[in-house]
Amino acid sequence: MHVSVMAAEAMECLAVRPEGIYVDATAGLGGHTSLIAGRLTTGIVIANDQDAESLEMARRNTAEWAGRIRFHQGRFGSLADAVKEAGFAKVDGLLADLGVSRYQLTEPKRGFSFLSDGPLDMRMDQSTGITAADLVNQSAEKALADLIYQLGEERRARKVARALVRARPLRSTLHLADVVERAVPRTGRIHPATRTFMALRMAVNDEPGELDRLLATGPELVAPGGRMVVISFMSIDDRKVKEKFRQLGREARATVLTKHPLQPTEEEIARNPASRSAKLRAVEMK
Ligand SMILES: C[S@@+](CC[C@H](N)C(=O)[O-])C[C@H]1O[C@@H](n2cnc3c(N)ncnc32)[C@H](O)[C@@H]1O
Numbered sequence: 001m002h003v004s005v006m007a008a009e010a011m012e013c014l015a016v017r018p019e020g021i022y023v024d025a026t027a028g029l030g031g032h033t034s035l036i037a038g039r040l041t042t043g044i045v046i047a048n049d050q051d052a053e054s055l056e057m058a059r060r061n062t063a064e065w066a067g068r069i070r071f072h073q074g075r076f077g078s079l080a081d082a083v084k085e086a087g088f089a090k091v092d093g094l095l096a097d098l099g100v101s102r103y104q105l106t107e108p109k110r111g112f113s114f115l116s117d118g119p120l121d122m123r124m125d126q127s128t129g130i131t132a133a134d135l136v137n138q139s140a141e142k143a144l145a146d147l148i149y150q151l152g153e154e155r156r157a158r159k160v161a162r163a164l165v166r167a168r169p170l171r172s173t174l175h176l177a178d179v180v181e182r183a184v185p186r187t188g189r190i191h192p193a194t195r196t197f198m199a200l201r202m203a204v205n206d207e208p209g210e211l212d213r214l215l216a217t218g219p220e221l222v223a224p225g226g227r228m229v230v231i232s233f234m235s236i237d238d239r240k241v242k243e244k245f246r247q248l249g250r251e252a253r254a255t256v257l258t259k260h261p262l263q264p265t266e267e268e269i270a271r272n273p274a275s276r277s278a279k280l281r282a283v284e285m286k
Pocket residue numbers: 002003004005025026027028029030031032033048049050051054074075076097098099100101102124210211
């Protein structure tokens with residue numbers, strides 16, 4: 001079972017009411033969803049994810065609370081539809097735990113990881129959109145370099161892009177990792193392809209655009225007195241969440257509950273090193 005990041009902190013900030021209506025915007029394998037569902041009596045949690053395969057697993061993992069959960073497959077831009085389809089106008093709380101799940105990251109056939117060989121896919125929603133293979137094999141070198149520089153914050157992006165273009169067609173995750181490693185040898189602790197993989201994943205899934213849509217629609221969906229909680233893993237994402245929540249505060253549309261972001265305890269980091277970079281921010285709508 002997937003280990004949910006900052007589970008206790010997320011539940012405390014959401015302050016689930018037994019009769020409330022909640023959205024888990026990133027249900028994944030259903031970890032946070034089941035924690036919310038377990039606190040409900042007559043309430044409902046709408047479990048949303050763009051990944052059909054994950055939602056299927058979430059459905060199995062949360063079977064115990066099936067009566068309190070409505071599943072919805074879609075991106076952040078369709079959250080308003082998810083709420084409407086479930087028969088509600090507003091919700092009492094919305095949780096988003098950004099990025100990819102442990103499952104997506106470690107399942108070779110999804111193509112997110114260079115720890116094992118797999119197709120260059122990286123789409124969270126495999127029913128639509130361009131794959132990482134499309135991107136690396138078809139983009140102009142300059143566009144590829146810009147993308148790796150901006151989204152991956154890779155200083156050696158030009159070198160990486162040049163090597164990728166020369167090595168086309170790139171066939172698999174290990175092939176890509178190998179080409180990057182030859183172009184930019186390891187300097188620190190992290191694998192030299194880490195930033196390139198992150199940039200491709202963010203571009204394939206339009207993660208910056210998705211976060212913008214979440215931050216635009218989320219506050220509109222949450223009723224006065226309800227909470228919005230976002231857990232992010234990258235500093236560029238946390239910065240956006242912080243700015244948006246501050247703006248809601250300035251406009252007197254919400255109270256910021258986390259002046260500083262909450263972070264996982266040492267104990268959680270020891271148990272689940274992947275939680276290390278998590279930052280949680282919350283607001284209460286007015
Ligand atoms: C970190 S995991 C969530 C794990 C989950 N909270 C749990 O406890 O099991 C993030 C999930 O969000 C989904 N996701 C990421 N961006 C999304 C978006 N823009 N729209 C819908 N789902 C998204 C991913 O497919 C992934 O399953």
